[in-house]
Amino acid sequence: MSVDLLSQLPLFATDQQLAVAIVGKERAAMWRKVVIPQLEKKGFPRIDPLHDGRPVPLVRKFYDGYFGITAGFAAVAPDGKEDWSVWKRSRRKSLASE
Template sequence: MTDDPLSQLPLFATDQQLAVAVVGKARASMWVKTVIPQLEKKGFPRIDPLHDGRPVPLVRRFYDGYFGITAGFNVAAPDGKEDLSIWKRSKRARK
């Protein structure tokens, strides 16, 4: 079992359920009223009318992208062997 609050939710969750999982019970109502409308402008999953909730896997995917997790770590991978011999010390450093 995992401590991840999103994994404890049903496949389609209400805004209140998502809010509690994301920011906690104390800030949930604020998050529903002010944050969700802002996030929807950035691609936050919409409520599915058939299931009357937001798809939790898409919410997780949204946050992975929001925090840059989906970019992966290859962005910072070295692109080849470094040739340190090309660096020269400045004249000030030699004194």
């Protein structure tokens, strides 16, 4: 059973704390140097200067969106009204050619 290490962090965590919680101690240095700059381009929470750390709830929210956990069904918008005449017409054509 896995342990949610993010939930054990303070409200504002350092990059080192986040790295260990997310990818483990062995890969933490690489994640901080290589991955964080890439993730920041995609909306990863920045360091809050007042608290000298990244807000852990926003880091969790970022990853929920990153993996599509929060997307659900609301992410897909309807593309317009259905035109059933097109479907019926194409269905008749395919049956006639058989």
